[in-house]
Amino acid sequence: MILSLDLGSEIPIYQQIRDQVVVAVATGELAEGSALPSTRQLAGDLGINFHTVNKAYDLLRREGLLLLTRKSGAVVRRDPHSGPPEGGFAEEWAGRLRTLLAEAAAQGLDGPTVLAACTTTVNGFRAGQTATDDEGGVR
Template identity: 45%
Template sequence: MLLKIEFESETPIYQQIKNQIIKGIATGELAIGEDLPSVRQMAADIGINFHTVNKVYTQLKQEGWVVVHRKSGVMINPDLKAELTEDYLQTLEENLETLAAEAYLRGVSKEDFHGMIDKKYSSFIGRGRK
């Protein structure tokens, strides 16, 4: 998987990496059980501090997306069961509220906003995890 980092973006680099790994799992671009580069290797490939990659891997591990083995490194969790929890639903609703508020203030119509969400969600169906 090729990561595309926008160094001038307002989105922090660690968040860009994390988002792309999760999208990669959803699309099937990253397979369940697939090895990810070591912290140092990914940092060197991207040209960033290894602490940034370590932060990404730590968060992904805490959320259950990856597992870390001392000998074999980091891999997409072979037992991935992304559970729908009350905490996740609350976070999702908060994030959507912010996105909806910004879209409203910038003049995006309700229909266009719904269409964008539907298009993005539908793009994952049948491509990766079911």
């Protein structure tokens, strides 16, 4: 697993780390149960302070994606969320989705293009979550 940081970006470093881990878990690139580098290890590799990594890991733990143990470091949880997400998340998330899609529309991307991007992205996630399309799925 390789993280590519953009120091100097307006997006906080700790959130870049968190985002990339989330995506990696969703795509299956980061298998459940696999271990991540320790905070200080990763901080050293990335050339940043371990507190920054700490914050990212802490975020991921709160979201239920990471298991932080004092002996084995950080491990991707096997059962992030068995059932549907907690109350309130879906609404909050839908709002963000609406904003993001509207942004695309405002910049000239038409509906079909946007939906194609959504489908492709979702189909890129780990199996068991294939799209509604036909049996061919990703195409």
